[in-house]
Amino acid sequence: MSELKVYNSLTREKEVFTPITPGHVGLYVCGPTVSGESHLGHARPYVTFDIVFRWLMHLGYKVRYVRNITDAGHFEEEGRAAEDKISKKAVLEKLEPMELVQKYTNLYHWGMKQLNNLDPSIEPTATGHIIEQIGMIEKIIADGYAYVVNGSVYFDVEKYNKDYSKKGEPYGILSGRVLDDMIATTRELDNQEEKRNTNDFALWKNAPPEHIMRWHSPWGEGFPGWHIECSAMSTKYLGGQFDIHGGGMDLLFPHHECEIAQSNVCNGHIPARYWIHNNMITINGRKMGKSYNNVITLTQLFSGDNPVLQQAYHPMVIRFFILxxxxxxxxxxxxxxxxxxxxxxxxxxxxxxxxxxxxxxxxNAATNGEIDERCIKLLGEMDDFMNDDFSTAKVLANMFELVPVINGLKDKHIAADAISASTIQLLQEKMKLYIEDILGLNVQVGSDNNKLDGLIHVLINMRKDARAKKDYATSDRIRNELLTLGIQLKDEKDGNMSYTMN
Known part of the structure; x- marks a missing residue:
């Protein structure tokens, strides 16, 4: 079997993978911000790194896979006041912030199970690591790379760039951006007056009186910046330097760039040796995102309940589509x-x-025919494809070349003596290994839930029709009978209905 090679975003080259500690791999992947329901765009990174996790374990590594939950902060600084997504959504949904967090964390976990993703080794939360974040910020301030203004703390990007460029580790080392060019092209933004420079980013934000989520800190009550959360959690569970940091390409800048800067100051290392980024899912050529109003949630994908969708899609179809x-x-x-x-x-x-x-x-135990040799070649290449930067598409292409051979043997269009007994056994073992264990395809996953979800949506639509006809007796009966089964309907402000199951 060939050596595992991965494309490293840091060096922009495909490199032989060599872990820091032989036989062990530390893998950190940025998890979701649980201020809303997970969507198709979220499915890709978590399926991608589920494959990485599975393949590394198949190679015999003991993997510590850390994937966080961002349940605080993640505020936006571009053109608006610092805004905590979770606090804002909690107000809109009339829920306590941690109630909202739990709701969407549960939905996220449900979606991951439907997609047959393995659980990570550790799933830390940002709110559970405030002490560690404050400790890192204090170290960055003490070393002269951050400053305090009105209870907020900002990372001094220009000072960092000046000092670390001498070490060959400038700000922009991951994304390839040059700080002078960023400064020259940066537009004036609102609420930036506290910063010394426009490219400085917040490590801690002072919480205004109306802000719901807030913690005590040496600088007053506030909440953490998005970037410091991941640095604190990856450091705690994987150390100052670990093997692989993963995430979507949209996180490469500024999130991962900022992680590198603040972790470098605190730990004396760029946090990960290999940086792996998956590309985006687009819809008609446009990135999927709330700002484009083209988001399709996982529940909508699995139920077909979205105007863009022509039908419901089984979770394994989504996984197969991604792979x-x-x-x-x-x-x-x-x-x-x-x-x-x-x-x-x-x-x-x-x-x-x-x-x-x-x-x-x-x-036939002794055959060496052309079909036999071709099967062995196609099966052998699959390991090499996975070791070539996790090329699942090539693995699947080889599987589809084997499909006519398998069907031909079953239908007796291919003679039994055209292939050896050992090759049939190899086919069975290798296809099972790849389909179920490596690619994680299991058509049984999600089937019952999909049927139940579809049935409930039929009843929801019947209730909508009844209400439209002012047939409130039928409407109430549907709601009450579902309630006796532990299914509670909720009328949303936009006229749609959602449900929860007890």
Whole structure:
């Protein structure tokens, strides 16, 4: 088997992977900000790094996979007052902030299970590590790379850049951006008057009186900056330097760039040796995001309850759709692409079922025919493809070349003596390993939940029709009977309905 090579965003090269500690891997992936429901754009990084996690374990590494939950802060500084997404959403939904956090954390975990992602080794929360964040900020201030203004703390990017450029580690080392160019092209933004320079970023923000989530600190009551949260959690669980830091390409700048700067000051190292970034999912060529009003949530994907969707899609179809394209390539969403993935997954799974029914003893023990050799070659290449920067798309391409052989053997269009018993056994073992264990494809995952969700949405639509006809008796009966089953309907402000299950 070839050596594992990964594309390192830091060096912009594909490199042989060598862990800091032989036999062990520290992997940190930026988790969700739980101020809203997870969507298709969130599915890609977590499926991508689930594959990385699975493959590293398959290679025999003991992996500590840390994926955080951002449940505080993550405020925006571009063109608006510092805004805590979770506090803002809590007010809109009339929930306590941690009630909102729990609601969307539960939905996120549910979505990850539907997609058959393995649980991380550790899932720390930002609110659970305020002490560690304050400690790092105090160290950065003591070393002269941060300053306090009106109870807020800002990282001094220009000072850092001046000092660390001498070490070959300037601000911009990951993204390739040059600070002087950033300064020259930065527009004037609101609420930036506290900063010495426009590129400085907040480590801690003073909480105004109306701000809900707040903690005591040496600088007054406030809440942490987004970037410091990940630095504190990765340092605590993986050390000052670890092997792999992962996330979506949209996090490369400024989030990961800022992580590098503040962690470098605190720990004396760029935090990770290898930086892996997945590319975006687009819809008709545009990035998926709330600002574009083109977000499709996971519950909508699995139920079909979105105007963009022509049908509901099984979670494994979504996973298969993501794995068909290399993680560093853009993946464009369309109903046609998902329907093609649905057909492709069905064809692959049917062939896999046929393969499981074949008897290895039915093959010829001594054959060295062309088909036999071709099967062995295609199966052998799959390991090399995974070791070549996790090329799941090439693995799947080889599987589809094997599908006609498997079906031909089952239908007896290919003679049993055309392939050896050992090769049939190898086919069965390798296809099971890859389909179920490495790629994590399991068509049974989510099936019952999808049927239940679809049934509930049928009843919701019947209730909507009843209310539109002023048939309140039928409307109330549907609601009350669902309630007796532990399913509570909620009328939303926009006229739609949602439900929760007890």
């Amino acid at each position: 068909q394209t290399h993680y560093r390539s853009t993946l464009d969403f369309s109903n046609e692409a998902l329907q093609a993935s649905e057909k492709g997954l069905k064809r692959l799974w049917e062939a896999y079922d046929n393969l499981k029914k074949l008897s290895p003893s039915g093959g």
